Amino acid sequence: MHITITGASGFVGQNLSVYLKHKNHSVHELSLRGNDWQSNLDKNSEAIIHLAGKAHDTENTSEEKAYFEINRDLTIALFQEFLRSDSRDFFYFSSVKAVADTADDIIDENIKPNPLTPYGQSKFEAENYLLAQQLPEGKRLFIIRPCMIHGPGNKGNLNLLYKIVEKGIPWPLSAFENNRSFLSIDNLSYLIHEMLLNKEVISGVYNFADDQSLSTNQLIVAMNKALDRKAKFLSIPKGLIEKVAKCGDVINFPLNSERLKKLTESYVVSNQKIKTALNIKQLPLSAEEGIIKTIKSFKTGG
Template sequence: MKTTITGASGFVGQNLSRYLEENGVEVDRLSLRNPAWELAETDAVIHLAGKAHDTKNTSEESEYFKINTDLTNKLFDGFLKSNAKDFIYFSSVKAAADTVDGILDETCKSDPQTAYGKSKLQAEEHLLKQNLPEGKRLFIIRPCMIHGPGNKGNLNLLYKVVEKGIPWPLAAFENKRSFLSIDNLNFLIEKMLISELPSGIYNFADDNPVSTNRLVTLIAEASGKKPKLYKISVKSVMSMAKLGDKLKLPLNSERLKKLTESYVVSNQKIKTALKIENLPLSAEEGLIKTIKSFKSKR
């Protein structure tokens, strides 16, 4: 089997490419940065390339639609004209909702509030409206926060805070969040490629959510430190975050939301379709693996 992957130089792309090759899949890395790109002969297209959500809010909204929507549509047009069987589009749970009340599954009505989420949803809607020839499949993947060894982002930021012995001041926020380890992502994609899975939208997440307070504890334990969980009043913390918005400080409203909101994503649809009871790694096992990778780089 031959698979074409866009965005192969990114964190997910590098890991997924290596995993598939180790499991006997030939991988063609297609860069869409080259205006003259062409879709070569392949069995499946995995579209990872895109503009990620900018938590500093410095990006022009048009950039999201140019890259996440227009470029995706162009690539899909090439797929429809090709002999490839599968098109896997990596969208995002943010195409469905920026905040979640309860558990997010594939039946929830989409209502994104950011340009990032809206651009992802517009691409989804365009792809779903196209006439899919017989023998072809379209998978729209909505992953939640992806992490793994080599990953940068909020997990790494949180690790630095805890590893330095700085008390976690947000313990007053009670939440649960879904995560997705790169190992579980790789496992699911490989299973999809060799399965008879029908076209559709599928959420990707680890089996169980984890609270931020529990995550802080895991980081502390992996670092050989005692967890320091301080419960500063929610009102005071939110005031500090608003000040961070104005002064461009590390703690701003967007980052506070990411660190403290509840965002639980159901993965039951994909597991049921693939006849999987549990993913290879539990949420905590995956997080510990990522956390230990931060420590090993010191």
């Protein structure tokens, strides 16, 4: 199968390209930088996987318009080229942040959208445009909403926790119970490949996540397991931790209310829709196996 991938130089793009090549597919890497990218588009590709985009800036230093120009407008331009091409499938990598920055309940594809950041809003506006278009017969549109992706070569948001575990510091927030969804790059690549092969999967929005969610305490245990250590926990009352965090709101302290929330809040994403569509019971890697594989790569610098 001939497949075009945008954003192929990024973490997901590199891993997905290698995975698809190992499955004997040919991959055409398309850069969307510059104004002449249309001339480099392989219109004979059977699928276009659109990964390129402006990632969420946690430091909030980016101009808002940049998110919309890249995540929305560039996606629209590429999709219009797809409609004029012979390509069968268009994969748009959106994000669960396009619909929910926080979540009290499990996030599925029917959640009422409420993006709060320019990143999430730009992704959601791109989704709206794509879903409003009339697809010619024989073409499919897949909007993929992954949760936090990790894997060898990409520490991402796991890096902060890893540094604590690596130094042997006991985890001080064990009194807090939460659950979060993660997505290993191996499971992501597997799902994309299965969707490419399965012509029965219909167009639509699909969440990507590992099968199990993990509490932060379980995450600490998995990280220590990857480092061949026993996890260390401090039993500090929640009330005391919350008071310390409030002090951090006023003075320069490593822990404040916002950071505490990020470390202890729940964010669970359902992957049942895509598993049902593909008629699979479980993904290749469990959530814990994926975390251990990623952490072991940190040790070796992979």
